[in-house]
Amino acid sequence: MQRVKRRLAAIMCADVAQYSKLMERDEDGTLDRLKAYRSVMSSLTEGHNGRIVNTWGDAVIIEFSSVTEAVQCAVDIQNELSLRNSELPDLNRMEFRIGINLGDIMVEGDDIYGDGVNVAARLQEIAPKGGIMLSQSVYDQVKTKMALGFDPLGPQHVKNVTDPVETYAVRLGGRNAPQESEASGQDASDKAAETASHPDWDRDTQVLANGFEQARRWLRAQPRKVRSCVFLIGFFFVLNLLTSGLSTLWFVWPSLPFAMMLVWHLLVGRKEKSMTNPSQQGD
Structure with a gap:
């Protein structure tokens, strides 16, 4: 009997928030948008040395050998899709929820299995729309290596995982936020002087x-x-x-x-x- 191959990997799981409602409202438009957004995700995944393992329905599983590449790819995906959504009416916006976990996985052909994948999928389920949820193992690896903010959300009980999972939300924006105008800069200066x-x-x-x-x-x-x-x-x-x-x-x-x-x-x-x-x- 052949021994199951195992390896440590960063797993990203993503799916579309309220996908059924979007399909009910506009099947053709939603499907076209899903294909276009998946194309963006595929391009960014390749640029960060990731591998799309599986897609079904509106969900995507991606494997990375680097944790920092996985998180940076997720940030780039959410930023790019946010720009595309800003051009659409609220009812037609397609927002992904992303969960990332670092864990031991079982490998069979091109497919991957195990708790490492399961935890990533459960983190995705509790992530906010357009947001990114990290496990403790991912946070420990990237907290001092990336110019991002993280919000600790504490232990979360997730489906089919016995022990609570420590979770962290990536604070999107920050260094990628648009520069403030001169007027808003003046307002900030006035506020700073007042609170001082x-x-x-x-x-x-x-x-x-x-x-x-x-x-x-x-x-x-x-x-x-x-x-x-x-x-x-x-x-x-x-x-x-x-x-x-x-x-x-x-x-x-x-x-x-x-x-x-x-x-x-x-x-x-x-x-x-x-x-x-x-x-x-x-x-």
Whole structure:
């Protein structure tokens, strides 16, 4: 019996967000756009020494021998597709979600298998539209080598993976953002001068802004049940605030069932799911 070949590789998985809705709205236009965007991805993959392993439906699996090349290729793909989408109406924009993992893979002919591939596919599923999600193994390799920003999103429970996966979102823009105009530069200078005289206020505001952004990214990556519970609790709190202020905190009682559901899902439900499906592979 021939021994299965293995190797360490960076795996990129990408698919189109809300592809079914795009096809339902305009089959011919969506298919033409998918072919054009795949052509862009193929060209950029070749330029970064990657190999397209498989394509089915709207999904793509790409293998790289270099982690930095994989991440840079993903950034180039999202930037190029973002430019193309900017020329289209919102309803026709085709946005890809990308997940990248570094792991051990099994090789059979031109196909690849294993947890290294599975984790990349699950990261892609929780990536935001037009975004890139990295595993801890990828982040460790590129954090000091690339001029990019990264937002830690903490451990995520993903389908068919027993242990939580530490995740990081690539902060797109940064060095590739358009240069500010002279007027906007002046506004920035005025703002800097104003906040310089209020360092405590500026620091507190930045902390709040960063906390809000982290919470928003975390919530976006959660399952729909979690987002629904958080939304309803927030709704009752805002309604309490508008009707009674904070003198009477009645929002606690209608929020209690949703809070219990939220705690169960985060602390119990996911654990049970991972225990009952430890060996299931793929969809």
